Amino acid sequence: MVNYGRHLLIEANDTLMPAVTRGRRLRPVCGDHVRWLASDNGQAVIEEILPRHGELLRHDPRQGHRILAANVDILLLVMAIRPEPDTALLDRYLVAGEALGLELHLVFNKADLLDESQKKYWQQVLAPYCANGYTLHWTAAKRAEGLQELLNCLSGNCGILLGQSGVGKSSLIKALVPDHAPRTQALSQASGQGQHTTTATRLYRLPVENGGSIIDSPGVRDFRLWNLAQAELAQCFREFRPLLGQCRFSNCRHLQEPGCAVTAAVKEGRVNSSRYASYKQLAELML
Ligand SMILES: Nc1nc2c(ncn2[C@@H]2O[C@H](COP(=O)(O)OP(=O)(O)OP(=O)(O)O)[C@@H](O)[C@H]2O)c(=O)[nH]1
Ligand SMILES: [Mg+2]
Ligand SMILES: [Zn+2]
Secondary structure, rough: EEOOOOOOEEEOEEEEEEEEOOOOOOOOOOOOOOOEEOOOOOOOOEEEEEOOOOEEEEEOOOEEEEEEOOOOOOEEEEEEEEOOOOOOHHHHHHHHHHHHHOEEEEEEHHHOOOOEEEHHHHHHHHHHHHHOEEEEOEHHHHHHHHHHHHHHOOOEEEEEEEOOOOOOHHHHHHHOOOOOOOHHHHHHHHHOOOOOOOOOOOEEOOOOOOOEEEEEEEOOOOOOOOOOOOOHHHOOOOHOOOOOOOOOOOOOOOOOOOOOOHHHHHHHHOOHHHHHHHHHHHHHHHH
């Protein structure tokens, strides 16, 4: 299932077909597998959405929770020197990914714009993430650099690119998907938009072993959490895990409680303070 704005597209036998749903209650999203029938006018009629193995939710101020994509295996969290990386947003993406049990990768794009001292600086900022086991990829979509690494991790998987507007998600797709360029041109001409800001979520097939696909999504400033209990939130911060259970109180929220193993680790520099600040911000939202 390939979702293009309000119009639906499905992929069947390597071709894309416009589609409609049978009935208004069916709400297919990008990444869905569907059962469909051909209609007389060449459109596919979606009859059924097959069971999903995961849903990625996004908070929409008008519509509440909206499903952004289904059946995703890997989140690729994209950042770049411009717009300036927002580690609080990165932490919210990571928490969402951890809660869903997804594989998580960090992508620092526009590496061509970094001088040596800037690269060192960002390596330092992101070191706690690497120490937590998140893979960090340096890419330059414009120069087609660092792409093989991304293709390797996407082999046999479905990945989604998430990150602020302008970090280069669509440019990465363009560089990763060989026959992509003509299609974008056609689409942007049709929509008549001056800017190429992505407004729809769309899946592309990748030229990798075992098959693989990647989803481009519109840039988001926020990525809310849903239905996550406080105890689960702490679990979503990987570096907290060995500390949980060592606090004086078994129901410790790791905020102001005495004898807290997490805040002690922050004071001693064993847990990064910016990561803890993200935890605190999210935990306080849940109170
Ligand atoms: N120098 C440099 N510029 C890049 C690179 N990748 C993307 N850009 C530029 O960054 C701008 C934004 O790129 P997009 O790919 O549209 O960004 P996006 O993340 O898809 O943005 P939204 O669709 O709004 O979420 C464009 O002007 C690109 O040419 C890169 O590797 N190096
Ligand atoms: Mg885009
Ligand atoms: Zn605690």
